[in-house]
Amino acid sequence: MVDGQLVAELVEKYCTTRGYRYSYGTAGFRDDASRLDTVMFATGIIACLRSIALDGRPVGVMITASHNPASDNGVKIVEPDGSMLVQSWESTATDLANLLSSGSAEAIRQKIGQLASSGSGVRPRLVVGRDSRVSGPRLLQCLLGSASSLFQAQIRDYGLLTTPQLHYPTSRSLSMDRSVEEEDYFVDFSSAWNEITRLHDVEGLPCAGLVVDCANGVGGLKIHSFIPRCRVLSGTTTVINDNCSDAESLNRGCGADFVKTNQRLPTGIKETDGDSRLYCSFDGDADRVVFYYLNEDSKFQLLDGDRISALLAYFIAQLLEQSGLRSVLSMGVVQTAYANGSSTKYLQNQLNVPVTCAKTGVKHLHHEAVSNYDVGIYFEANGHGTVIFSDRFHDTVGSQTQDSLATKTLRLLPQLINQTVGDAISDMLAVLAVLSILKWSPSRWGKEFTDLPNLLNKVIVPDRSKFIATDQERRLTSPAGLQEKIDEAVSRFRSARSFVRASGTEDAVRVYAEAATQEEANELSAVVSRLVLESC
Ligand SMILES: CC(=O)N[C@H]1[C@@H](OP(=O)(O)O)O[C@H](CO)[C@@H](O)[C@@H]1O
Ligand SMILES: [Mg+2]
Structure with a gap:
């Protein structure tokens, strides 16, 4: 029985944002931090109910707004296996947050009573973490x-x-006979790195050093605890933008999102630095990473999530081939519509790897990867992703009688690559290990294919919910007639593709355009953006 008086007092105290509409979107709830107290109170309830529904297994709650500005914040719920909250619960979370926001005391008391009564007897368990905001x-x-x-x-x-560190204890709490500590995360991934680099006699990086831009986020704090444990990296790595105590500098002019969106170097690196180091940028909660280097003309060259997918697919396909398992185990890549068309062609035509397109948001890519492949590689173009290895992969590789270098390497990869969620630190290690083993410099990696010129634009519209997409968000069904006009515009450009969808994290509509030249991509983007505005 829920104490109505207590509910009323708590709602009065904690749910100070009233009359605001919330939605559990692509990456949980996200908004200006001043408007989130009600949502956090709702999330506490939903996370507890989820844990109760799962017999008290630990549910994770991560407080972060990732790459958004420092004044934003957000929250996402993590399942006990380390995956994102099951989609069927998202609408319950949205409805409860909006009910609390309505402030109608009796309806709130009734709803909480009804929800809480379902779990009598089970004590919920939560695992909580937050970024540096x-x-x-x-x-x-x-x-x-x-x-x-x-x-x-x-x-x-x-x-x-x-964020990936939070997923780690959430998914391990039950399988360990003691509490999971942060130290366990550091030990697991650094050991896998040390083992795989020793196995391949890696004594240095195939570049003049590594520079890690931490977006002035929580990754900056953690990387300093991590790098000293890693052979080869401890002497060759420079960490920049690692000041997470300066709240305002978070994601400002730096970090993965800034670098990918603006296609330029972050604060702290100058083009005149021109050298053969490899650079990478984490985002604010260190669950995504993009790489880049300066070419012989000291010009910025981006190596984004599509490149990471391609590199890992190339390497793992080679290992499967060498182990005689290429036809035994299935391997595929999952992308979103934002993947560069050249990367899709490269994977399909050069590597003979099947490619699936999923809706934006890693939960969709993760699901596709797990459902379709023994080795499911997924990355969003912005650098968020991982590689998931199936039970069948573990059984097959584990039972190989011949213990070749390739087979040993295949056994180590699932330890090096985070198996629950995209992880900037773990993905960085995977890329560095592959480059070191292949002896590929950053520019060698970049030569595998040439990106089609592209532009990602944001259009502010009065009501983005009018933009309804289908076909993995590549086509619009509403506003009526707009898709036909986009198709007509695309047909006027060479090697062109363009699509429009409402963002799940910002109040905007995104317009993606790619074409044979940058000028054409820019023009197509302008034409489609105009069509979007005209349709409102
Ligand atoms: C084009 C783009 O980069 N979209 C991002 C962005 O989603 P939107 O729904 O497009 O706002 O934020 C998501 C969460 O971080 C991320 O998964 C996704 O890739
Ligand atoms: Mg993030």
């Missing part, structure tokens, strides 16, 4: 306001963590 501690209190006071949940607060 200043609003994090305050929002955590709103979460605890419902999780502790209403559900007496057992809560392990890990404090500052990267």
Whole structure:
């Protein structure tokens, strides 16, 4: 029985944002931090109910707004196996947040009573972490306001963590006979790195050094604890933009999103630095990474998520071939519509690897990868992704009698590459290991294919919910007639493709255009953006 008086008091205290509409979107709830207290209170309830529905297994809650500005924040719920909250619960989360926002005390009391009664007897368990945003501690209190006071949940607060670090204890808590510590994460991934590089006698990187841009986010804090444990890297790595105590500098002029969107170097690196180092940028919560280098003319060259997919597919296909398993185990790549057309062609035509297109948001890519392949490689173009190895992969590779270098390497890869979620640190290690083993310089990696020139534009419209997409978000069904006009525009450009979809994380419509030349891509983007505005 839920105490109506207590509910009323808690709602009064914690749900101060009223009359605002929330939506559990591509990456959970995300908004200006000042508007999130109600959502955090709702999330405490939903996370507890999810844990109760799963017999008290630990559910993760990560407080972050990733690459968004420092004044934003957000929250996402993680399943006990480390994957994202099951989609069927997203609408429950949205409905509850909006009910709390409505402020109607009796309806709230009834709803919470109804939801809470379903789990009588089971004590929920939560695993909580947050990025470096200043609003994090305050929002955590709103979460605890419902999780502790209403559900007496057992809560392990890990404090500052990267998003993938939060997924780690969430998914390991049950399989360990002791509590999972942050140290376990560091030990696991650094050991895998040390083992695979020793196996291949790697004594140096195939470039003059590594520079890691941490977006002034929580990754900056963690990388300093991590790199000293890694052979080869400890002497060759420079960390920049690692000041996560300067709240305002988070993602400002730096980080994976800035580098990918603006196609330029972050603050702290100058083109005149021109050298043969490899650079990479994490985003604010260190779950995505993009790489880049300066070519012989000191010009910026991006190696994004499509390139990471291509590199890993090339390498793993080679290992499967060498182990005689290429026809035994299935391997495929999952991309979104934002993948550069050249990368799709390269994978299909050069590497003979099947490619599937999924809707934007890693939860969709993850699902496709797990459902379709023994080795499912997925990356969004912006650098968010990982490689998932199936049980069949583990059984088959584990039972190989001949213990070749390729087979040993295949066994180590699932330890090096985070198996629950995209992870900037783990993905960085995977890329560095592959480049080192292949002895590929950054420019050699970049030569595998040439990107089609492209442009990603944002258009602000009065109501983005009018833009309804189908076919993995490559075509619009609404507003009526707009898709036909886009098709007509695309047909006027060479090697062109363009699509429009409403963003799930920002109040905007995104327009993607690619074509044979940058001028044509820019022009196509302008034409389609105009069509979008005209349709409103
Ligand atoms: C084009 C693009 O980069 N979209 C991003 C962005 O989603 P939107 O729904 O497009 O706003 O944020 C998501 C969450 O971080 C990320 O998964 C996705 O790739
Ligand atoms: Mg992120």
